[in-house]
Amino acid sequence: MLIAFSNYLADNNGTYVFEGGDYPAYINYTFMRVFNAAFGIALTPMAFLTCRQLRMPAHFAALAALFVTLDNAICVMSRFILLDAPLLCFTALSLTMLSYFYRQRANPFSPEWCKYLVLTGVALGLVSSSKWVGFFAIALVGLYTIHELYEMFCNVRMPVRDYAMHWMFRVMALLITPLIIYMSCFAVHFLMLNRYDNSANFMPMGFQVRLRGNPLSHQPFDVQTGAKVRLYSQASGTGYLHSHSHKYPSGSQRQQITGYGFADQNNFWNIERRQVAGTYKDVTDVSPHGAPIEGPIGHGDIIALHHNSTDSYLYSEVSFNAPVSTQFHEVSTVSNESTEARFHNTLWVVDIVNPEKRMNDGRIHPLGTPIRLRNLASNCILVATGERLDKNWGWGQAEVACDRNEDVSLKSSQHLWTIERNSNKNLTAVDLGKYMSTSFLKNFAVLNRQMWLTNNALIPDHDKHNVLESDPWSWPFMVYPMRMVGWDDSSIKYLEIGNPFLWWGSATVCLLFPVQLFYWLVCWQHKCMNWRSTEFREYIDGAMILWGGWALHYLPFFAMGRVTYIHHYLPALYFGILFLAYQIYNVSSWYLSERSLRRVLFTCAIIVVFGFWWFSPLTYGWDKPIADLKGMQWTSSWPVYKDKFEL
Numbered sequence: 001m002l003i004a005f006s007n008y009l010a011d012n013n014g015t016y017v018f019e020g021g022d023y024p025a026y027i028n029y030t031f032m033r034v035f036n037a038a039f040g041i042a043l044t045p046m047a048f049l050t051c052r053q054l055r056m057p058a059h060f061a062a063l064a065a066l067f068v069t070l071d072n073a074i075c076v077m078s079r080f081i082l083l084d085a086p087l088l089c090f091t092a093l094s095l096t097m098l099s100y101f102y103r104q105r106a107n108p109f110s111p112e113w114c115k116y117l118v119l120t121g122v123a124l125g126l127v128s129s130s131k132w133v134g135f136f137a138i139a140l141v142g143l144y145t146i147h148e149l150y151e152m153f154c155n156v157r158m159p160v161r162d163y164a165m166h167w168m169f170r171v172m173a174l175l176i177t178p179l180i181i182y183m184s185c186f187a188v189h190f191l192m193l194n195r196y197d198n199s200a201n202f203m204p205m206g207f208q209v210r211l212r213g214n215p216l217s218h219q220p221f222d223v224q225t226g227a228k229v230r231l232y233s234q235a236s237g238t239g240y241l242h243s244h245s246h247k248y249p250s251g252s253q254r255q256q257i258t259g260y261g262f263a264d265q266n267n268f269w270n271i272e273r274r275q276v277a278g279t280y281k282d283v284t285d286v287s288p289h290g291a292p293i294e295g296p297i298g299h300g301d302i303i304a305l306h307h308n309s310t311d312s313y314l315y316s317e318v319s320f321n322a323p324v325s326t327q328f329h330e331v332s333t334v335s336n337e338s339t340e341a342r343f344h345n346t347l348w349v350v351d352i353v354n355p356e357k358r359m360n361d362g363r364i365h366p367l368g369t370p371i372r373l374r375n376l377a378s379n380c381i382l383v384a385t386g387e388r389l390d391k392n393w394g395w396g397q398a399e400v401a402c403d404r405n406e407d408v409s410l411k412s413s414q415h416l417w418t419i420e421r422n423s424n425k426n427l428t429a430v431d432l433g434k435y436m437s438t439s440f441l442k443n444f445a446v447l448n449r450q451m452w453l454t455n456n457a458l459i460p461d462h463d464k465h466n467v468l469e470s471d472p473w474s475w476p477f478m479v480y481p482m483r484m485v486g487w488d489d490s491s492i493k494y495l496e497i498g499n500p501f502l503w504w505g506s507a508t509v510c511l512l513f514p515v516q517l518f519y520w521l522v523c524w525q526h527k528c529m530n531w532r533s534t535e536f537r538e539y540i541d542g543a544m545i546l547w548g549g550w551a552l553h554y555l556p557f558f559a560m561g562r563v564t565y566i567h568h569y570l571p572a573l574y575f576g577i578l579f580l581a582y583q584i585y586n587v588s589s590w591y592l593s594e595r596s597l598r599r600v601l602f603t604c605a606i607i608v609v610f611g612f613w614w615f616s617p618l619t620y621g622w623d624k625p626i627a628d629l630k631g632m633q634w635t636s637s638w639p640v641y642k643d644k645f646e647l
Contacts, residue, residue, distance in 0.1 A: 040078025064581035125181025206438030259398030476507030506576030
């Protein structure tokens with residue numbers, strides 16, 4: 001929404017959808033890039049303020065700010081219209097507010113203490129609303145808070161009332177405030193994004209029919225025999241009930257049934273009522289080849305679904321297992337001309353489940369009456385398994401099967417289908433919107449669940465190399481910088497490469513810090529530590545906040561199955577760079593004189609300035625042949641002149 005806001009401020013009319021390539025003349029992308037760069041610019045003062053609150057002197061806090069300013073990777077990512085600059089800005093804001101709150105810990109419930117506690121919660125709400133990586137900042141503040149509360153719990157002199165107040169204040173500021181901000185962002189999102197688009201088809205029907213220009217709200221109210229319908233699964237990621245001429249490679253080798261997420265003629269079925277509810281007791285009372293019965297279809301009716309494009313009927317039998325989820329049974333279609341088309345396996349019993357209150361009349365209506373389809377012969381329920389078919393024969397489409405589990409919940413979204421489109425030239429369309437209900441909490445939950453599923457679906461293809469992807473182990477020492485654009489001689493070339501001295505230095509101090517702690521623990525056990533308790537506490541508190549932020553923003557990526565890129569390391573890098581400056585100051589001050597400290601300061605500044613200047617052509621864009629830019633290949637794995645994985 002912030003990027004959309006910059007688009008609005010730039011007086012762009014909203015017709016360009018940012019598909020890539022050259023910008024049209026009427027797009028003021030320069031303003032949008034300046035807007036985004038402002039978030040990167042804000043990192044510099046926040047780095048300084050954070051280090052000052054962690055008791056670093058002004059000149060070393062300025063060195064830390066210089067480190068952040070002169071990292072090439074942070075700089076180049078802030079100059080493009082991407083999500084990473086706002087994420088980094090709000091991550092830094094969360095750390096800054098936490099450091100200010102940390103300095104007020106001796107003055108609980110004072111106005112300053114309350115102010116920075118609330119501001120920390122606000123920052124957490126902003127960072128979690130920009131990207132889910134922001135939840136790592138919440139984890140950092142959460143662990144710090146748990147540590148504080150545990151220390152208070154061990155303080156026997158603290159009154160119980162005061163301890164309870166500490167809990168209450170923190171819950172309000174650090175849990176409820178971020179949650180309100182996070183949910184408010186979605187509320188604004190729903191208000192702004194009020195035009196219909198196919199990308200909204202996973203949202204609840206009550207949400208979709210209120211969008212301007214939606215094609216769903218005006219349809220016939222009743223679903224009758226002969227209607228042309230499109231069924232949509234309530235299981236996220238499945239899409240429409242779909243069939244095509246391709247066959248299963250095993251099992252029955254009949255025509256495939258899948259879930260397909262896009263509009264297609266192969267999603268349409270003709271619905272035929274074959275038996276009215278209450279006129280049969282078991283399968284023997286039903287004729288599978290009787291003529292369709294006219295009238296509206298309701299709960300308990302028996303129907304057949306005829307696939308228009310391939311002239312076949314939806315069919316299931318228990319002789320064959322589903323191709324992927326073998327605990328279920330295969331669903332297919334059989335030709336209208338085949339013998340199987342006259343079997344009971346083509347008949348399905350309709351169960352209406354939790355309809356809209358204004359549609360609760362025992363009949364099927366589009367959008368508002370979720371249904372289960374139970375096969376009359378196999379006594380199994382049509383189910384979206386949540387799995388994907390093989391891309392070589394099933395095109396990666398969703399698997400649809402039949403579930404004989406008698407304990408299955410009537411409310412399971414996997415077993416529920418909604419008639420999303422109902423076309424019948426003999427019936428008049430009505431406004432279905434007035435029959436549909438919706439709620440913010442339901443829309444909020446559905447959208448967040450879909451975000452989770454979409455994120456988890458971004459899995460790497462290990463059968464081929466992607467020049468943009470990289471694994472987390474390679475990030476701290478910048479093994480594989482990323483080409484951000486094309487690399488031909490005529491293009492302007494940008495490389496997401498950091499300042500090597502900052503990346504390698506921060507990675508070294510972060511990886512060695514646990515060794516440092518272990519060494520100190522051994523010294524403490526042997527009583528050879530000569531720290532004053534207050535000095536040690538001041539150092540270790542700041543060190544744990546910065547190192548903990550690095551660890552929490554980096555280590556979780558090893559547990560993620562999704563595709564990863566080097567820019568995912570930037571939030572961790574911010575903590576690592578500040579920790580590098582923190583360690584340089586503290587270690588130097590332990591062993592060196594004030595005069596030597598200044599030498600360390602200027603030496604570090606000169607080295608970092610040199611690193612930034614050396615790689616700045618790839619930060620600000622190199623428009624000549626890359627071979628003309630000498631001295632950029634510091635390690636053999638860097639794709640500066642040639643990507644060794646390129647074919």
